[in-house]
Amino acid sequence: MTLEAFTKALEEEFEEITPGTISPDSNYREIEGWSSMHALIVIAFVDNHYDIILSAADLKQTSTIKDLYNIVQQRVG
Amino acid sequence: MYLHTMNLKLILMLKISQYGVHLTRLQFDEIELVRQWRNQDFVVDNMDYKKVITKEEQEKWFHSINNKYNYYFVINWENKKIGVINAKNYNPQLGFGEGGIFIGEKEHLNSIAPTFATLCLLNVVFLEIKLTNISRVKILNSNQKSIDYNKLLGYKLIPKSNDGISSYYELTLENYLKYGSKLNQAAKLTHNNNDEIQITGRPSDTNLEQINEYLKNQICQ
Numbered sequence: 001m002t003l004e005a006f007t008k009a010l011e012e013e014f015e016e017i018t019p020g021t022i023s024p025d026s027n028y029r030e031i032e033g034w035s036s037m038h039a040l041i042v043i044a045f046v047d048n049h050y051d052i053i054l055s056a057a058d059l060k061q062t063s064t065i066k067d068l069y070n071i072v073q074q075r076v077g
Numbered sequence: 078m079y080l081h082t083m084n085l086k087l088i089l090m091l092k093i094s095q096y097g098v099h100l101t102r103l104q105f106d107e108i109e110l111v112r113q114w115r116n117q118d119f120v121v122d123n124m125d126y127k128k129v130i131t132k133e134e135q136e137k138w139f140h141s142i143n144n145k146y147n148y149y150f151v152i153n154w155e156n157k158k159i160g161v162i163n164a165k166n167y168n169p170q171l172g173f174g175e176g177g178i179f180i181g182e183k184e185h186l187n188s189i190a191p192t193f194a195t196l197c198l199l200n201v202v203f204l205e206i207k208l209t210n211i212s213r214v215k216i217l218n219s220n221q222k223s224i225d226y227n228k229l230l231g232y233k234l235i236p237k238s239n240d241g242i243s244s245y246y247e248l249t250l251e252n253y254l255k256y257g258s259k260l261n262q263a264a265k266l267t268h269n270n271n272d273e274i275q276i277t278g279r280p281s282d283t284n285l286e287q288i289n290e291y292l293k294n295q296i297c298q
Contacts, residue, residue: 013259016228033225036189041229043263053266056189 001049006069013045014038024066046072091278091288093150093201096193096264100150100162102278107151108139111161114181123179123220125243145285150198154190157182162194164202164212167285172209173202189267195230196257196264197274203253205274206291210250217243231256 001009003024011022014031022031031038043054046068052075054068062068091102103111112135114120121127130138142149146167152160159182166174178195180186202208214232216223218239224246231252238245265272279296280289 014229016225033222035222035226035229036187036192037226037229037260039189040192040260040263040267043266044259047262047266048259056267 003066003069006072007065009049010042010045010065013041022065024069025064027063028065028068029063042068050076052076089279089281091148091276091281091284093197093274093276095197095200095274096268096272097154098190098193098197099153100194100197101153103139103143103149103151103161105139105143107158108135110158111135111151111181114160115179117181119183119186120179120181123217123223125215125217143283145283152180152190152194154185154188154194159185159190160194162198164198167208172211174213176212176214192260193264196260199230199248199253199257200261200274201276203250205276206287208285208287212248212253214246215243216246229256230260
């Protein structure tokens, strides 16, 4: 999955977000209405698509969607 | 003697645990703490009832909800009481009339604890004891954060429920299975896939029969 596809697929998981609102450089914690619920959705999304378990520490060290993608790619690789 | 009484109370009281959160049925000696939480500006801002609640009103309220149709739990997280979650106005045909949550300890407002507490209670109501197929929440129209939060759980706006100040949202079992499964999956992953729900306590006349049956079965096992 490319970075762009990852961003789009993740955006679709956040159902209340207007499509096209987030980009790979978006700080996902600054998404309007961001809550711990979104963090759980990110963890489930990565598990379902990559069979990788992100920890709270992983999320803490990332800011953007691109950072998340890079962590996933490192684990896949 | 005091310690003995306290231990006995802990054993008797309905308690739900999952994902590191412990929900303990609200006790009379906790209502002053809850009143102080509830009267804080950042809590009042998100409530329909805005007046300062007096001690007398709080006591009267407690006696009106300490029964089998209403379940108010103190949220315990990392050995600290941080807020209240509830399912109230149970009706055998319609299920619980309304659910709600508020966090009284400000530093936990944006933590994972409210989400875990919500999943924990919904798991009991929908999946573990299966008390109802529908859950409703009433949210101030101005509280966009809460609206978004509940929509991520699968709650949908009930048409024509907007009275100009607040609206009702409804979560069906079907939608909880769809939306909540992802959230529970992730919550379990953060707990090494090993965090089954635990419901303990002694049967009581302040519990619905289904809850007492569940507790009796737990005691027998």
